[in-house]
Amino acid sequence: MRVALVNPCWDFGQSIYFGCRSPHLPLELGYAKALLEANGHAVLMLDGHLCETPNLDLAEAVAAFAPDMTVVTTAPTYLFWRCAQPELRVPRALLAAIGSRGGRTVAVGPHGSVTPETTLRKLGVDVVVRGECEEIVLRLAEATDLQTVPSIAFAHGAEIRVTGGPHASEFTNLPALRWPDDWVARHRHHHHRFDRTPDRPGAEIEASRGCPYHCSFCAKIDFRDKYRKRDLQPLLAEIDGLIEQGVAYVYFIDEIFLPNKPLLDALVVRPIEFGIQTRIDLWKPEMLDLLGAAGCVSIEAGVESLTVEGRATLDKQCRMTTDDLADRLIHARRSVPFVQANLIETAMDDPALVTAWREQLRQHGVWANDPVPLYPYPSSPDYRKLWGMPDARAWERAHEHYLAQFEAFSDIQEERPVPLPDLEIFCCSAC
Numbered sequence: 439m440r441v442a443l444v445n446p447c448w449d450f451g452q453s454i455y456f457g458c459r460s461p462h463l464p465l466e467l468g469y470a471k472a473l474l475e476a477n478g479h480a481v482l483m484l485d486g487h488l489c490e491t492p493n494l495d496l497a498e499a500v501a502a503f504a505p506d507m508t509v510v511t512t513a514p515t516y517l518f519w520r521c522a523q524p525e526l527r528v529p530r531a532l533l534a535a536i537g538s539r540g541g542r543t544v545a546v547g548p549h550g551s552v553t554p555e556t557t558l559r560k561l562g563v564d565v566v567v568r569g570e571c572e573e574i575v576l577r578l579a580e581a582t583d584l585q586t587v588p589s590i591a592f593a594h595g596a597e598i599r600v601t602g603g604p605h606a607s608e609f610t611n612l613p614a615l616r617w618p619d620d621w622v623a624r625h626r627h628h629h630h631r632f633d634r635t636p637d638r639p640g641a642e643i644e645a646s647r648g649c650p651y652h653c654s655f656c657a658k659i660d661f662r663d664k665y666r667k668r669d670l671q672p673l674l675a676e677i678d679g680l681i682e683q684g685v686a687y688v689y690f691i692d693e694i695f696l697p698n699k700p701l702l703d704a705l706v707v708r709p710i711e712f713g714i715q716t717r718i719d720l721w722k723p724e725m726l727d728l729l730g731a732a733g734c735v736s737i738e739a740g741v742e743s744l745t746v747e748g749r750a751t752l753d754k755q756c757r758m759t760t761d762d763l764a765d766r767l768i769h770a771r772r773s774v775p776f777v778q779a780n781l782i783e784t785a786m787d788d789p790a791l792v793t794a795w796r797e798q799l800r801q802h803g804v805w806a807n808d809p810v811p812l813y814p815y816p817s818s819p820d821y822r823k824l825w826g827m828p829d830a831r832a833w834e835r836a837h838e839h840y841l842a843q844f845e846a847f848s849d850i851q852e853e854r855p856v857p858l859p860d861l862e863i864f865c866c867s868a869c
């Protein structure tokens with residue numbers, strides 16, 4: 439089968455999107471390509487974001503390839519599935535431009551994972567994949583009867599059929615990815631790196647997937663939930679391939695980069711630096727020292743709240759005191775040039791306490807962000823506590839709640855966001 443895999447050319451204007459707006463590697467499409475090609479399928483992979491290709495040009499390239507199936511992702515990369523933009527206007531515009539020239543159309547991403555019927559309707563695609571998508575895309579390429587493919591939604595006459603809950607990939611055995619040289623060369627962004635200006639290419643990579651915790655705000659119920667560690671051999675082969683292509687920095691997109699001595703020992707001897715997100719309470723001082731020696735230059739650690747009660751409300755299951763957390767962050771900063779403590783806006787945290795704590799850490803070179811408000815993503819426990827299981831209006835409900843609750847928005851948003859129906863007006867008129 440001929441399969442086109444497409445990351446759209448994203449536009450986040452007036453979106454609440456919290457993720458980084460620079461291009462990153464579309465890992466979900468990379469894995470799907472590797473699995474498809476290993477099974478004899480012909481693949482065209484396009485990235486409108488990284489290659490700055492307008493969606494109309496992407497559509498023409500897809501049409502020229504004449505695929506039997508076209509897969510479009512609804513979030514820029516796996517890295518941002520937990521904080522995806524709620525609106526589907528960009529993939530909808532791309533799919534409209536492709537029209538009937540893409541063969542069977544398939545949407546993958548966080549939206550269809552939690553609200554498959556709504557996503558199918560908003561995008562007008564033939565199939566929506568629920569959950570982690572690489573293995574299901576391969577199943578779709580090989581199936582003659584959609585009903586036999588797990589974890590998808592598709593229209594059957596007037597009804598929408600859903601063949602099961604979200605899929606969790608095996609993951610551990612995913613092969614080493616190899617990206618086109620010109621993609622790597624133009625990937626100048628070093629995600630979440632602040633110690634110096636990048637002068638050589640960066641990349642994103644995955645050493646583990648999922649997380650054993652269940653923080654109330656974390657949108658991972660429907661994908662990337664169960665913790666799995668990738669086999670070391672393909673992971674190191676992928677890193678070595680990136681080094682050969684000139685990459686000087688990789689960002690591990692792992693939800694929670696846990697202490698992994700064999701991986702860190704292997705990185706010590708490789709000419710590459712890296713960034714991670716983790717929980718600082720899970721690292722012993724000597725492992726933090728090894729992390730720095732291995733080349734880590736950026737740590738983003740979720741502290742979230744400065745009170746035991748606040749962390750308990752967020753279901754952090756953190757056993758450390760706030761002082762212990764501060765000590766561990768300051769220890770990390772001895773060998774890692776950028777260490778950030780993430781804070782969330784909670785009613786439990788006195789603003790004066792937050793200001794004093796941020797200043798205390800700043801004096802030791804650790805940066806703590808101005809607390810950001812929560813967005814109750816439909817795949818988070820918070821959403822389900824507020825409204826139960828997500829329904830057809832889940833994204834609209836979360837959006838209305840967010841816009842109504844907060845007067846002042848996070849300082850990472852450049853424009854005031856607008857209601858979801860306004861952002862998706864093109865989707866709605868197409869339904």
Ligand code: SF4
Nearest residue numbers: 649651652653656693
């Ligand atoms: S520890 Fe991090 S990844 Fe895990 S559930 Fe909490 S916020 Fe999500």
